[in-house]
Amino acid sequence: MKKKIVISMLSSLMVFLPLTSSAAKKIDSIQSIQTAANQACSGNPDKSGCERLVWITAKVAMMNTSFYLQSCSNKEKIAKENKASCDEAERLLSKINSTK
Secondary structure (H helix, E strand, C coil): CHHHHHHHHHHHHHHHHHHHHHHCCCCCHHHHHHHHHHHHHCCCCCHHHHHHHHHHHHHHHHHHHHHHHHHCCCHHHCCHHHHHHHHHHHHHHHHHHHCC
């Protein structure tokens, strides 16, 4: 049951985050993410848990971007031990960038 709720929350998040990106031009990032959380978690019996998941997802995206910029942005200097992690970070950034 919990797995279904998490999948549902993630699906809702993927739908509502892009919708709020246009709103981000008018409001700050915190308000944009909170708006996405409110929309994605509306009607969820565990609204606080759902909102927490939205913020954790934003944190993961932020950490991924930071790692990518520090360790992967110069393709010629990627350390061998970071190759797989850089490939994964790049896939996530590409997915986020291609979401409309």
